[in-house]
Amino acid sequence: MKEQEYFNVADIFGENVFNDSVMRERLPKKTYQKMKEVISQGRELDPETADVVAHEMKEWAIEKGATHYTHWFQPLTGVTAEKHDSFITAPMSNGKVLMSFSGKELIKGEPDASSFPSGGLRATFEARGYTAWDCTSPAFVRQDAAGATLCIPTAFCSYTGEALDQKTPLLRSMEAVSKQSVRLLRLFGNTTSQRVMPSVGAEQEYFIVDRAKYLQRKDLVYTGRTLFGAMPPKGQEMDDHYFGAIRERIAAYMRDVNIELWKLGVSSKTQHNEVAPAQHELAPIYAEANVAVDHNQLIMETLKKVAGRNGLQCLLHEKPFAGVNGSGKHNNWSLVTDDGINLLEPGKTPHDNIQFLLVLACILRAVDEHADLLRESAADVGNDHRLGANEAPPAIISVYLGEQLQDVLTQLIDTGAATHSISGAKLETGVKTLPDFMKDATDRNRTSPFAFTGNKFEFRMVGSQDSVGEPNIVLNTIVAEAFADVCDILEKAEDFDLAVHDLIKQLVTDHQRIVFNGNGYSDAWVEEAERRGLPNIKSMVEAIPALTTDKSIALFERFGVFTKAELESRAEVEYELYAKEINIEAKTMIDIAGKQIIPAVIKYATELGTSINTIKAACDADVSVQTELLVEVSDLLADTKVALAKLQEVVAEGLTMEENESRAKFYHDEVFKAMEELRAPVDALEMLVDKEAWPMPSYGDLIFEV
Ligand code: ADP
Ligand code: MG
Known part of the structure; x- marks a missing residue:
């Protein structure tokens, strides 16, 4: 030490x-x-x-x-x-x-x-x-x-x-939302605020593994995730890692990361263990969106660099280990004026905070109308393993408001007027020596992709290695649009109070389908969302078209954030990126299966065979265990070879295709499927073959022995 x-x-x-x-x-x-x-x-x-x-x-x-x-x-x-x-x-x-x-x-x-x-x-x-x-x-x-x-x-x-790049449109979107927010503030008599900046705090999740072990895993080295690997006897089922005491080696690493970040002016604030073993989180204090996006890049760079210095490896991939929780990035977002007023601050009695209710209603409209764009902004290749793949968060966009705001909304929709707000009750612990304190009016909901958390929205879909640039470009622009439209109406209204009241009621009524306060991980929600007509976009390849719909082009061009040509180019870049990344993963699997796994299994099978023959020659002992094992291993080996040949075939076909949407689809439908088919027999073999003979560290070695 x-x-x-x-x-x-x-x-x-x-x-x-x-x-x-x-x-x-x-x-x-x-x-x-x-x-x-x-x-x-x-x-x-x-x-x-x-x-x-x-x-x-x-x-x-x-x-x-x-x-x-x-x-x-x-x-x-x-x-x-x-x-x-x-x-x-x-x-x-x-x-x-x-x-x-x-x-x-x-x-x-x-x-x-x-x-x-x-x-x-x-x-x-x-x-x-x-x-x-x-x-x-x-x-x-x-x-x-x-x-x-x-x-x-x-x-x-x-x-x-x-x-x-990400920066140029981000700055354009910040100007757009600032301009429209100022318009909205003026309607409510604010004459002092000059600019309104989106504030962003991005919570970063990551895994830490031992660097020497990492280097023995070519899949981690080339693709950032394990392409093979059987589950260890213990996973994350005990929940004993979440917020657990941080081990000394990791604590020393976090300290080095913090020092580095503080020197760079990144206000690294919170650190804790996450749900999965070897998974951790770092959150800075929020900053203006463009600075926050830069800082998040610095955080990712620093996490990687400092890990190397400490004999560790930081994995930023969304899903480094199958069967274990993946990593994301919670994008906390609010709108704050240059004189420090947060437009998303409801106050103690949100029901009579008309400006807040209008802002909230606009955000509901924005998210409902452009759910496909928000979903797309969180799409990256690694995130396909999380969104829509039985893992948090779901691929369906919905908004969590919590009890207090939901109640205000219900009053508005039912009676046209909100007259009261639920307040936080006293929390009584029943222990005399513990202080009683006032609870928040609203509990948290961890399963919502877009949750109101006090005075900000938390967009939880973003992937851990992705830039938070795009999600904020989308958020800023869709909210700018909703603000612009309500300002167009209200600036002309004869009776402002009446008009704003009607508008809020109308917006929350029209867009109440986007609000969901229940369990976002349940199957019932998937069905309910379908009934409500909410999009459920399961993969990156299916998400990309949202960029170039007429609706999206009109939105971004209206606020000068993207031109049609820029949007089309972005879609093209994403299709290419998808095919390229899957291609690298497939080739890495082919390499590992052919050069490491098959040879190791042949060697082990041969040892079994030799052992059977040796024992049989020496005595009349029962060799049924060895024989059974040999048969099982040999069968799986044959399956592996068949799956490998199939993967080689589809990869060869993919390489002949032109770089476009249909190539990306081919990699999603054919290559990815062939990869999973190769993985299955190999993971089964890992459970049978002598640990000493297996050519790479196991999941257990990687995530429990850091
Ligand atoms: P939680 O655990 O509820 O998500 P934290 O206070 O830990 O809340 O905040 C998480 C992130 O949100 C931090 O990066 C924090 O700085 C940021 N944050 C807090 N308030 C705001 C705000 N008004 N706007 C944007 N980000 C915020
Ligand atoms: Mg959070």
């Missing part, structure tokens, strides 16, 4: 971030004022200011040991990308170099972007792509074994201005 050093979090927090206090300290007053305006009012940055900021940023970064800078961006691959340039200029006549960094280099970068997915938006002969500084997300210095680098969060666009 390392010697423990103690430190004060407040001292290290944000020490590697070019944040407001660094700018205030280092920039000339005028430049600082200008930068503040640019950031808080979304103004354009002039070249002189950019030059001064760039120079100071470079000086500051060099003091932190930085030799390089990089435009840090989020292409459609799901992970971040960067291209490093050093600060040095061409050598001078005396052979020395200067360190320089201009405003132009800060603001604009030009990575040769032709190899990032663009879904046909950019032909390879028009390979130019630009990265542009998102100055509302602060630059930071990342220090690690590879040195220190100044990272500048950027958006990534094509030569013709189309978005090739």
Whole structure:
């Protein structure tokens, strides 16, 4: 164990971030004022200011040991990308170099972007792509074994201005929802708030395994999940891991992760063990959506990097182990004004908080009308193992409101007026020495994909390795649309009070089918949802078409978030990605089955055969056990070979297909099915074959022995 050093979090927090206090300290007053305006009012940055900021940023970064800078961006691959340039200029006549960094280099970068997915938006002969500084997300210095680098969060666009990343549309959607929210606030007499920002807190789940064992599993190395593996005798049925005491090795790792994140200004706050053995969670304090999306990427990067340093491996895949809970990301979302008012705060008596009720009614409408888009925003290849595959959360979008709000809604629908709110009762523990306290008015519901949790909505469908960019783009835009439509009506109303009252009643009545407060995991809900006409989209391939419906194109174009061409390109990128990932998984299975499993089983079968013959030759003993085992193993071996041949055949066919929707469907319907058919006999063999002879660590070794 390392010697423990103690430190004060407040001292290290944000020490590697070019944040407001660094700018205030280092920039000339005028430049600082200008930068503040640019950031808080979304103004354009002039070249002189950019030059001064760039120079100071470079000086500051060099003091932190930085030799390089990089435009840090989020292409459609799901992970971040960067291209490093050093600060040095061409050598001078005396052979020395200067360190320089201009405003132009800060603001604009030009990575040769032709190899990032663009879904046909950019032909390879028009390979130019630009990265542009998102100055509302602060630059930071990342220090690690590879040195220190100044990272500048950027958006990534094509030569013709189309978005090739998550950031650009996210920023557009934030502007859209801000503008419409301000309109709505003005109707209620608010004249002071200038901007309304979506606040996002993304809770991140992950698995930790031992790195040496991880390296012996080629499936984990190549695909991030196990493609074979029988269940250990103990799974998660005892629920003894959830919130259990954190083991020392993991605790030491979490501490290193936290230190790293705090230095980067990521307010890592909560950590605990999750439901499955070896599964954990980290949650930061919420931030403005674009910063939160960046921070979530930093959290994922840091979890992986620090694990390696500690002899561990972090698995961010949605389903690293079959039969054990998968990992997701809870996207907590609310709307907060620049002067600190949360539009989703119901107050103690929501029934008389008309503005809140209107906001809520709009969100119900938005989620009901665009459930398919929300579902799509959470689709990624790994998440197919969770959504709609008998695991939390269900693939059907519904909204949980809880007892108190449900009651207000029912009053509105039944009588047209809400006159009272249920309040939290006193919690009496029955133990004199424990304090009694007031309970929340509403209990929690863990099974809802979209739950109201006090003063925010929690979208729980997102996959653990996915960016939270897309879910927030969708949320911001669909809510902007609902706000815009109600403002169009209310701004013209003669009697505002009457009009708003009628509108709320109408919206909650029209969209009450999306509200569901019961058990989202039950089969009864699947049937009930079908009766209500709610979509149940079971896979990524089935979810992608939601991007390019007329309804979706009209929505995104109306708010300038995506053009039709951008949406079509995104759909194309996703189809390609799906086929590619499944193809890698299938090829990895073929490799492992052919080169590791079949040889190991043959060896074991031969040993059994030799043992039978040896014993028979020596005496008249009963060899029925060995013989039975040999027959069983040999049968399964034959099944394995047949399934392997079938998988090889479909993969070969898939590779000949054109990259498009039908190829993705083929990988979903044929290749994925063939993979499952190969897995079955192999997992059965694992239960029969001598553990010493099995060529890789088992589930038990991986998840119980960290
Ligand atoms: P819970 O356990 O109920 O989900 P937490 O307080 O642990 O609640 O919050 C989970 C995440 O939600 C954290 O990242 C937190 O910062 C974030 N969060 C809290 N309030 C808000 C809010 N108003 N808007 C957005 N995110 C929020
Ligand atoms: Mg939560």
